[in-house]
Amino acid sequence: MFRKITNCAVLANKSNLKCLFQKFSNTVPDSLIESTSTCSQINEQKSLSVTAQILALKKENYDTSVSKKNTEVSDSVLEKPRRTKVSDLSKYLRPGAVTSLYINKSDSLQELLKLGVKFYEIEKNPEAITFILSLKFEDYRDHILFLKDLKVSTEKIGEIITKNPFLLREHLDDLRVRINYLQFKKFTDDMIVRIVEINAMWLSHSTSDIDKRLGFFQRNLFLTGDQVRQLAAKSPKLVTWPLAKVKVNIFALKEEMGFSKEELQKIVLDKPKLLRMDQNKILRTFTYLHTTMKIPLEWIVEMPDILTCRQKRLMQRHLFLEKLNRAQYNPKEPKYIALTNLVYGTDSEFSTEIAKSSVEVFNAFLKTL
Template sequence: MLSRKVFCLIRNLHISSVKSLRGSLRPVSSPTESEDVQEKLPTKVENTLPSENPLKSYVPTFNLAAYVNKSECLQEFIKMGVNLHNIERRKGLGEFVLNLNFNDTVKPRLLFLADLGVSPELFGRFITKNPLIFKESIADLTIRVNYLESKKFTPQQIITIVERNPFWLMFSTKRIDNRLGFFQKNFELNGDDVRFLTTKQPNLITYKIEHVQKALFTVKEEMGFNVEEMKCLLLAKPKLFMMDHSLLVERFSYAHDEMKLSHEMILNFPHILTSRQFRVEQRHKFLKFLEKAQYDPKKDLYVSPKALVEGTDLDFVLNVAKSDLVTFDAFLRTL
């Protein structure tokens, strides 16, 4: 949980700073931004902080904890719940964080996030995932928020996007606009669909576009879903388009070929494609052993495919298979 000191810090910053920030959140057109960040963290982070930083003379190591007593910034990060070990494992980030000036660099960006509506309790997780946010100028961050406003995202949607994807604000408006256009064109989405998808899974929008393109091909050509069906899958389970392609095909093949689930049934229960394969297989085989593997809702003794991915084994055995754990465990030992 965020320290009381940090809460007070954000709360007590001069009111004119807040008003200035809010006043700058105006619609923009053809914004000029700094060069786009890469989709992966850079292998090396250049130091752009003031040269008078007293910590700059220290030689970075793989252990940021060694410098905590000398760094106010690291001390505040710890109070916010930042995982320094996760940061130092990524090449170049340890040195970058070590040389941050809390008052000049960190505080203004925390104020920006707080004024935007991001919960201070999430700052620790946010910084752990993306400390490079402190490399972005307030002007660029503001432009990127303005873009979402211009696309009619609500304030709550914007908060959700930034909280769920700490890397979102690293992407220029041009790149985000191209990404949203890609999904809108390839899945025939309307404006509401785009906003819904972005808010539900903002990580998908900034995911490797080559991976998403291959997933789109896999779902359409290898799995046989048409555009309208792909749209349904995307909006219901956007995570599908971030999965490993071979794993996705394997799960589909099992559900479609072994369990005899039609495309329509998979559309109604897409959870079958995102759930652990071994769990689905164990439960399906057990139902088949009991001669209860009947997934057609038009026939008697119908079992919902959803029952194979939800609940504990005890719930499944008692309520779905109508059996007992002893029988289920004995069956699993035969697999």
């Protein structure tokens, strides 16, 4: 009896569960169940696909970076070494370092060293030092003999090559023609030696160029032949100076300062350096001399050195003399002080010998300005 009741209870529970399941199934559409299942499968497939793509990209990037590193290694280590130009080296090494790399193995450089050539100066020009290092002694031996035949001293030969190393690539025939031209124009041997020693660039100018330049000075300064030779020998650098700058200074002396043709001649022949100076500096000095100090043009013509003085230095020394009642520049009056005394000498020499004071008093005066 008890077993029958139990079995009936179990059957009843199963029947209830079956009914409950059927009831639940009836409340949810079959299409929704199928759709949910399908979406789940699609999302799972998409997730797997994205994961696969990410892994593929990572692998590709890794392969690329490894390949790039291998390429860099091959480029930097396995490629053939490049040749470095001397002109590139000289930018990064201390002065004289480039030459020191070669001098022990080069007879040519050793011979130039004996002449006193300053390689550290030449190295400032990469093209020049490259040219010098390419020379053999035989390439320039005759150039040295040529300069010796002109009576140029050994010391000066070294200076000439230092200032103009490209003189060694000039053809000897051209150099001889340029010397013959000066001789034809009645320059003495002493004049020629002085020109070559002072202006190392002169012999690098063609004969026609030098002839035009000498003609320029003769026309613009109204010079005679003797005066042209005098000017060229006294200031060889002026002859090869940029003529445009020379013209500006000639104009300033004639038109802005008011010197006559004869006065211009005398000023330039006495102090040719003025034609190579900065025009504005000369004008500032002249304005202070002529306007503030009341110095007439005639006195300046007699002592053109005063125009080479810096305006500030001139002002300081003039005001100090003025304070001491010693600013007397007229040569016809007592206690005369030459204008050149304001140009030359140290502050100590000026204070004691010219101003008749002391450098301490002068320095104290300068602090009041």
